[in-house]
Amino acid sequence: MSEHAPGAAAHEHASVRTYVRVALILTLVTAFEVGVIYIRLLTPIVVPLLLAMSAAKFALVAMFFMHLRYDARPLTAVFVGPLLIATGLAVALMTLTGAFLVFGR
């Protein structure tokens, strides 16, 4: 009898080569992240730039290492839904405590 991991057979995951590529990209983006804070020219846009790169790394790990790209869609829903609620609450909390004013008071 051939052995299969229960529950895993239905969803193909990425190859080792893909994993290594993702790790390389993560390393490069991290290096860029650290690099941009020392470039004075980028100061006006450094915060959105850093947030974008951080979000890209977050998405790469979630999609490839956590297999969301390959797994059943409901798993994405139970992760992304709370993630959006958490982000919304965090922005609201910062706004309401005056740290990050979206609206004037």
Added chain:
Amino acid sequence: MAAHETGVAATAPATLAGRPSTSRLGLAALATAVSWLTTVDHKRIGILYGVSAFAFFLIGGIEALIIRLQLAGPHQTVVSAQTFNALFTMHGTTMVFLAIMPFSSAFFNYMIPLMIGARDVAFPRLNALSYWIFLFGGLFLNASFLVGTPPDGGWFGYTSLTLRQYSPGPSIDFWMLGLQILGASSIMAGVNFIVTILNMRAPGLTLMRMPVFVWMTLTVQFLVVLAFPPITVGLIFLMFDRFFGTHFYDVLAGGDLHLWQHLFWIFGHPEVYILILPAFGIVSEVLPTFARKPLFGAPVVIYSGVLIGFFGFGVWSHHMFAAGLGPVADAAFSIATMLIAIPTGVKIFNWLATLWGGRLRPTVALHYAIGLIALFTIGGLSGIMHASPPVDLQQTDTYFVVAHFHYVLIGGSLFGLLAGAYYWWPKMTGRLLDERWGRWQFWLMFVGFNLTFFPQHYLGAIGMPRRIYTYGDGTGWTFWNRMSTVGAFGIALSILLFAILAVRSLRGGAGAPADPWDGRTLEWRTSSPPPVHNFDVIPPVYGRDTFWREKHGDGRGQKPTPLPAVADPHGIHLPSPSFWPIVTAAGIVIAAVGALTHLWVVGAGVAVLLVGAWAFALEHHGNPAHADQTGDLGVDHRKLAMWVFIGSECLLFGTLIATYLAYKGRSVIGPHPHEILNIPLTTISTFDLLMSSLLMVLALAAVQRGDRRQSRLWLLGTAFFGLIFLGFQAWEFTEFVGEGLTLQQNLFGSTFFVLTGFHGGHVTLGVALLLTLWILDLRGRLGVADAPKVEVVGLYWHFVDVVWIVIFTVVYLIP
């Protein structure tokens, strides 16, 4: 017949049956007690929740009666002001966390597996663990009375009232630790029921065919797993402020007292829906059954419930209109609050339309369901008044608000739960409750309730404030307060009558058939009470109200073509009893007791917790019956559970990170972040953690293909990289302390150490899990069949990684 695993519950009573000698009877009683202590059967756990909730409800009710006696007239001296504070604090806390919530849990536990055609919940031992943690947490909270220091800061625990400076004794510590314990129980149960409902439905039971009670349960569990983390964070901050001298709520150090209010009400408002939606679900089952027609617009009722849950996260600041948030915030939260009235109103009209034209059977359950519609509507209407900030400012902290939320939580939640109690009692006990006396009980409750709380609208309108322990002669409040006290004793009498009816039914009530109400859903398809395995064969599902269709056909009387019985592929497997849930729960509460007494007791509690958790985790390792847990979504139960838990963790870390950012730049003394953070060093540790995720996926791939050499290598490698990260963190912390940045130094120190420390704690747990898998692999006990376990640990590990990606950016890199 069910194939049981060997267990006390299954064997002991049968062995001792028919031998009446005293010692044998003693042994039988002991065996029965052990069988309840070790049970993992969802039905027994449901009964345990119900009995415990009723006991706590009585305690909370006695507290309410003393409050009402104290307020029955001016200048009363039944209790002191201090005792009065403790009574209203514990009354609110008890009724919310120890009575209404667990009453709902009793029905979730008993009914959900039956209603979806399952044999148990997804994780029966976790279910038992949730119950024991809840019970011990409730006992811990109430133990504060025994040592003479009950919590007295209100159920909302507002800072700075609850800080050490203003509440120096252990009273608030009991409250704060007790709520954290209860929160852990709720989140575990939430994850369990989400997985159960999504992944364990009988074939044919699509999401839109699920009974409304199941839908409301699913919505509530999502609310639980997403709403409890913010208050957990708030309580952790409070704990650190009280125990370790941090500054989260210290205004002089730059802290913000509004932070607690936000964190409390981000939880507190969804909590209202956690309390009310189960009752809405029950009413949505009771009305169609006794009107003998389908629920009017069932999909709309479902969508409305889900919308209520979703909107519930966007209205919390309406509890803070009086706090001065500004016109923009007030307007936004006012609009959101008014919007939430729409789906709520939709439900009311759908219920009325269900009754319209029905052939009503006026059972006690139907009385309570209709009572809910009437009383909740009153509570809802006064709620809409509070949605308007100018009106709310007049009503805040008056008895009008007390009247409002009691109409919601008694007229809504409790009436719904009592409808459920009368409706499902025959199924749970195999006995009928006395319907004639039940009607007396209902009317006593209905009149008593309205006599108690309707006058409180007027008392609030003429200016009586909440939480005052006495009042003067000339206020004009005496008559209505007296009426209110008389009504409260009417409620008490009604509850006493319910208890008498319940005992009479259990002792000699008429036997209940399987389907006493001509029910519509699957729980009525099995015997009353159901056998331990629920159904001999998994029932077929023919659509919404499947059992009704099976008996009576569709709207034209056309019965469905019988579907073949669905055989269990591996036979009927029932979980065996386990001691480890109660041991693990005991460890948690011992540690909490230690926090109030001696450090060594904390150590003992943690040791018991670790032993319990370790044994719990490995109890069924290698058992082939537990290997394949693939469910309806095509996903392993454990994997789905981990994703739901990760969703919950998003809220935990989201709150921690938001607090760090909200407090950034507010420290009144240094060191400040730019003076102390070491970016090059942290870049190396970040790289290390990112690479550990690569090793983790390689480990999983190796386990899945059965390559034991590589799986051992990569598992150890991942754990090793995790240890390196922790080493970097320890080194960084030591350096910071050397440079003068401690938890107590300033707001930056408090937020930085708590945020990164919590992340470090998660990494530590991840390393422990990885090393456990590695040891199992070394001993040849980690095969291909265990790949889902490795995947679940891997998901946790990657999540720890993505959290660090965010922390690295927002804490270290953003200037």
